[in-house]
Amino acid sequence: MSDPAVRVRDLVKTFEVTQKAPGLAGALKGLFRSETSTLRAVDRVSFDLARGEMVGYIGPNGAGKSTTIKMLTGILTPTSGEVTCLGFVPWRDRRAYARSIGVVFGQRTQLWWDIAVVESFQLLREIYGVSGADYERRMKVFDELLEIGRLLSQPVRKLSLGERMRCDLAASLLHEPPLLFLDEPTIGLDVVAKANVRAFLKEANRRLSTTVVLTTHDLDDIEELCERVVLIDHGQVLWDGSLRGLRDKHLPEARIRFDLPAPADGDPAELAVGPWRAARLSPGRYLLAVDKREASAPDVIREVVRSLPVLDLAVSEPDIEEVVARIYRENAALRRPDAPPASEGAAAGIVAHRGVRRG
Amino acid sequence: MRRVRFHARLLALYFAQYAKARLAYRADFAAAVLASFLGTAASFSVVLLLFSRFPHLAGWTYPEIVFLYGFSLLPYGLFSVVSSNLWDFADRYLVEGRFDRILLRPVSPLFQVLFESFRLESLQEVATGAVAIGWAVSRLPDVSPLGLALLPLWAVFGAVIYVSVFGLLTAASFWVEDRVGLAPPVFNLMSFGRYPITIYDLKVKLLLSTVIPFAFASFYPTALALGRGEFLPYFWAVPLVAVAFALLNVALWRRGIARYGSTGS
Numbered sequence: 001m002s003d004p005a006v007r008v009r010d011l012v013k014t015f016e017v018t019q020k021a022p023g024l025a026g027a028l029k030g031l032f033r034s035e036t037s038t039l040r041a042v043d044r045v046s047f048d049l050a051r052g053e054m055v056g057y058i059g060p061n062g063a064g065k066s067t068t069i070k071m072l073t074g075i076l077t078p079t080s081g082e083v084t085c086l087g088f089v090p091w092r093d094r095r096a097y098a099r100s101i102g103v104v105f106g107q108r109t110q111l112w113w114d115i116a117v118v119e120s121f122q123l124l125r126e127i128y129g130v131s132g133a134d135y136e137r138r139m140k141v142f143d144e145l146l147e148i149g150r151l152l153s154q155p156v157r158k159l160s161l162g163e164r165m166r167c168d169l170a171a172s173l174l175h176e177p178p179l180l181f182l183d184e185p186t187i188g189l190d191v192v193a194k195a196n197v198r199a200f201l202k203e204a205n206r207r208l209s210t211t212v213v214l215t216t217h218d219l220d221d222i223e224e225l226c227e228r229v230v231l232i233d234h235g236q237v238l239w240d241g242s243l244r245g246l247r248d249k250h251l252p253e254a255r256i257r258f259d260l261p262a263p264a265d266g267d268p269a270e271l272a273v274g275p276w277r278a279a280r281l282s283p284g285r286y287l288l289a290v291d292k293r294e295a296s297a298p299d300v301i302r303e304v305v306r307s308l309p310v311l312d313l314a315v316s317e318p319d320i321e322e323v324v325a326r327i328y329r330e331n332a333a334l335r336r337p338d339a340p341p342a343s344e345g346a347a348a349g350i351v352a353h354r355g356v357r358r359g
Numbered sequence: 360m361r362r363v364r365f366h367a368r369l370l371a372l373y374f375a376q377y378a379k380a381r382l383a384y385r386a387d388f389a390a391a392v393l394a395s396f397l398g399t400a401a402s403f404s405v406v407l408l409l410f411s412r413f414p415h416l417a418g419w420t421y422p423e424i425v426f427l428y429g430f431s432l433l434p435y436g437l438f439s440v441v442s443s444n445l446w447d448f449a450d451r452y453l454v455e456g457r458f459d460r461i462l463l464r465p466v467s468p469l470f471q472v473l474f475e476s477f478r479l480e481s482l483q484e485v486a487t488g489a490v491a492i493g494w495a496v497s498r499l500p501d502v503s504p505l506g507l508a509l510l511p512l513w514a515v516f517g518a519v520i521y522v523s524v525f526g527l528l529t530a531a532s533f534w535v536e537d538r539v540g541l542a543p544p545v546f547n548l549m550s551f552g553r554y555p556i557t558i559y560d561l562k563v564k565l566l567l568s569t570v571i572p573f574a575f576a577s578f579y580p581t582a583l584a585l586g587r588g589e590f591l592p593y594f595w596a597v598p599l600v601a602v603a604f605a606l607l608n609v610a611l612w613r614r615g616i617a618r619y620g621s622t623g624s
Contacts, residue, residue: 015622075462077620091620098465110460112475115380126372127466155380 003087005179005211006049006072011081013042013067013235041067043235044081051178052209054201056222056229056243060328064235065215066183072213073103073181086179099128102172102210106184110168111156117167118152121174128175135174142170145200162193169200176208183215198224219320231324233331243320250330251323254297256288257281258304259312274303366470373474381479391480399487403428406553417558422498423585424555429491430510431553431577434517436484438525441518443478445525446542449532458619469526469612499585506584513594516601517576521549523604524571526612533615545571552577568593575600 016036042064049055059065070076072083074090074097083090088097103110111120125135143149146166151159159167165185172180182201186194202225204210214226222229223243231239231246239246260267262284271278271286276295278288290300297315304310381388410416410424419427444451452458452472461468492510496502528542548566552573556564567574575597582590 070459073463075459075620077617079621094462095465095467098463101463103463105459108456108460110463112376114476115376119376119379123369123372123376126369127464 004048005051005053005086006047006213007082007084008048008068008072009046009082011042011045011068011071011083012040012079013064013071013076014079015039015041040235042071042078045232045235045237047230047237047240049211049213051211052205053228054205054212054214054226056226057213057215057232058217058219058222058229058324059232063233065232067235068232069181069183069213069215073101074098099175100177100179102175102177102180104165104168104172104180104182104185106165106182106187109156109164111164111171113157114155116153116155117148117159120156120167121152121171124171124174130175138174138176139170142173145203146170146196161188162190165189165193165197166200169197173204173208173210176210178208178210180204180210180212181215182212184217185214186216186218186221194218194221201225219324223320231327233328234335238327238331246327247317247320247323248292250327251318252292253289253318254292254300255316255318256290256297256300256304257285257314257316258288258308258310259285260308261311271308273300273307276300276303278304366467369466369470370474374477377477378479381477388479392483395480396483396487399432399484402550403487403491417555419555419557420499422495425491426495426499426585427555427578427581428553429488429495430514430581432484432488432491433510433514434521434576434580435549436481436488437514437518438521439481439484440477440479441473442522442525443476444472445522445529448472448529453532453619462616462619468616469609473522473526501586503584503586506582506586510580510584513580513597516597517580519601519605520572520576523601523608524573526608527604530608530611530615533618549573549577572600572604 015038017039018036045064045068047055057065057068067076071078072085072090074094077091085097086100088100090097111117112123121135121139124130130138146169148163148166148170151163151167156164156167165188169185172182185201186197189197198221201212201214205212205225212225214221216222227242229239229241229243229246230237239249256278258278267280267283269280271280273288276288276290278286281287288300288304290297301313301315304313406424406428410419410421416424452461458468461471464471496507524545525542528545531541548571551559551563551567556567556574556578559567564574567578575593579590579593580597581587582594
């Protein structure tokens with residue numbers, strides 16, 4: 001196997017945070033003596049990315065995602081740990097490394113604000129030394145996939161968020177970097193624009209085998225684009241693997257929804273089905289959630305159909321948002337001061353839960 | 360050498376793109392040039408009025424004063440063209456977070472900050488200065504041709520000195536969170552260079568020739584052209600002072616950027 005595109009080992013970043021006492025007195029006191037505390041934004045993070053891999057880097061606000069990305073792109077210097085990207089140490093070889101990466105921060109444009117988009121592209125062309133022929137060819141592809149042609153003559157400040165994002169994406173790939181960092185690339189986009197951006201990223205990844213690190217709050221992005229997710233919270237990796245595996249481990253639930261003919265005397269809030277209990281969602285409609293480790297979905301369905309006059313039935317899994325929300329919650333509970341001390345691997349191995357849930 | 364060529368080409372392109380965008384609003388730009396010119400004309404008139412009362416002031420003739428003032432506009436104008444981002448660097452780049460984007464490009468960060476926007480209308484000062492020098496030369500009996508030929512280059516060194524001094528003050532933003540109050544008073548010191556340094560007392564002379572070397576930007580560069588032999592050593596020191604301050608500036612920015620990398624702010 002060839003060298004990984006990205007290799008991260010025991011990456012740590014701490015910040016000194018100054019505690020300011022409130023009010024004028026506090027401000028004056030702060031002039032002479034300030035209390036500082038240390039914030040561990042990224043705490044012993046390790047992972048490898050193979051070339052051409054597309055990975056979702058997810059976590060709640062303040063989990064340490066942006067700090068990690070800033071270290072991986074060379075903006076921040078870590079407190080300790082190692083990072084090698086494409087053979088570079090990002091913060092040490094920053095300028096040479098910058099030629100090999102593309103970066104999109106969804107919240108903030110990488111383009112020049114006041115000049116027309118096409119002029120920004122001309123500047124980038126010069127900065128990255130893209131030849132005239134390559135430039136023409138790539139711009140044609142960008143126009144086909146992102147429809148940026150008619151935006152080129154406008155200054156960036158006049159573009160809508162979606163238009164700007166398409167231009168930013170094109171700009172980040174103008175020099176065809178082997179490694180691409182995307183921070184919230186679909187934030188604020190409508191459904192159609194999101195679909196376009198995702199299709200574009202898939203295509204870039206397929207055609208150029210660009211390695212992509214994707215940070216996002218929109219887990220649909222991840223579900224559509226990434227085979228693998230790295231989930232962090234409080235600076236630590238809680239999960240590194242497939243989405244499927246994440247779901248099976250933390251919320252291995254099958255959900256069977258069924259409809260019954262409405263009885264004359266109204267239906268009960270809870271209904272026994274074999275050893276399980278279904279909860280009423282709305283009149284005549286029930287949800288039965290079972291832990292897949294305890295029972296197989298086909299068995300449960302058979303039992304439902306056997307024991308009840310079912311009119312209609314549907315099976316689903318918890319969506320990924322719910323899985324991740326649960327992991328965050330459980331991790332927060334573990335971190336509470338009165339929680340029992342976390343044993344090795346406890347953070348990742350969170351808790352099993354009962355099969356019956358109320359809908 | 361390749362890096363110098365790369366940055367020179369990039370500077371030309373940055374400038375062209377910015378000028379194109381700026382000239383798209385012609386009336387707006389014309390108004391800015393006019394306003395800038397009126398400002399220059401007003402302060403120039405004050406000097407002329409002041410000196411027209413005395414045909415010889417501290418041993419300087421009227422045309423010589425015009426020459427000095429005219430020259431001082433060259434480095435000052437060049438500095439004004441590129442310095443606009445230095446003033447609000449802390450707010451624009453550090454607070455609003457644009458500095459991250461700067462660090463993601465394979466181009467010197469200081470270069471990007473200086474040349475991302477220009478105050479084009481300040482080119483008017485360079486033109487006004489050149490006209491004033493032309494007039495003065497027609498009135499002065501013997502101006503050294505070599506001194507005259509070197510003026511444009513020395514004006515660039517002068518601009519480098521100004522940019523470096525304010526670059527150093529700006530770099531302080533990497534350490535000090537609050538706005539630094541030093542830049543405005545230092546900026547006011549720039550006007551001292553419009554007059555012959557001989558009219559100041561020793562303290563001012565020392566200040567302008569050492570810590571804040573503005574005399575090297577706008578007074579000493581005229582020594583060769585005006586045949587002021589006593590200042591010739593300073594004249595030839597101008598390139599050295601410019602290079603020394605530029606290196607100091609680059610070094611401080613480098614340390615500032617390293618600090619930014621460890622604190623993220």
